[in-house]
Amino acid sequence: MTATVLLLDPRWPTLIPLHLAGRIGGTVEFTLEVPVAVRWALDTTEGDGHWLITTDEAHARRLEQGGATVERAASLADPVYQATSTMHAARRRGEWEQAMTHKSLLPYLREEAEEVAEAIQSGSLDDELKQELADLLLQVLFHAELAAERGAFDFADVADAFVQKMRRRAPYLFDGSEGLVDKQTQDRLWAEGKARER
Structure with a gap:
């Protein structure tokens, strides 16, 4: 049986694509770098699929060239x-x-x-x-x-x-306020921030 490969984002390897979470089952294997938390969350014998979970894009690409289906975390397209x-x-x-x-x-x-x-x-x-x-x-x-x-x-x-x-x-960009900030206020805040950095 050909495996389906789930390629996780190495930046956030614990983020499992929600649309796949219910489909992953059967024989589930993991490459070594996949965190234990993912193994615990997805290590299920229910179902008849064969899955490989990895963050190794080169490995996933080789398997895809060999006929495997590869499901990629959407964040990889960032x-x-x-x-x-x-x-x-x-x-x-x-x-x-x-x-x-x-x-x-x-x-x-x-x-x-x-x-x-x-x-x-x-x-x-x-x-x-x-x-x-x-x-x-x-x-x-x-x-x-x-x-x-x-x-x-x-x-x-x-x-x-x-x-x-x-x-x-x-700081007005981060305080939850809205609306236009006048140039005089911007200049003052910029100068104050720059002075604190020195």
Whole structure:
């Protein structure tokens, strides 16, 4: 019998797609990295299916090529996850990417930032600006991946640093209030938040 593979999101491996929870049964196997809590929740002998639960996308892809049906957690389609996964793979598999450092990437970072500025100044169409911003995002992803390799921080930490900065400098975005905040208040709160950071 061909197994159905449930590919969980490695970021949140305990989140089981609700539409599948009642279908999983019979012979249920797990790859080693799947948390014990998932094993307890899904280890059932009821039913006649054959399931493999994993977070290993490469393993799931190989099984799919061999004829298995793969059910994927919807969160795996998240563009941010796809972007960070793509950068991780590029760094692991590309010779050029492996040779790069923060310093050797500086000319590319400057070039991409300038191209975004040029696209804005020229009044480019949205698609061109989107592509230039994607090139700049690649630089952010690359630097975050390099930092992650040395255990310093990763892209999620960069995103969190942005949110924390906004909490300090624009607290009205997080206090449950609504409505327009005047520029004078924004400037004052921004300056106060920045002063507290020093």
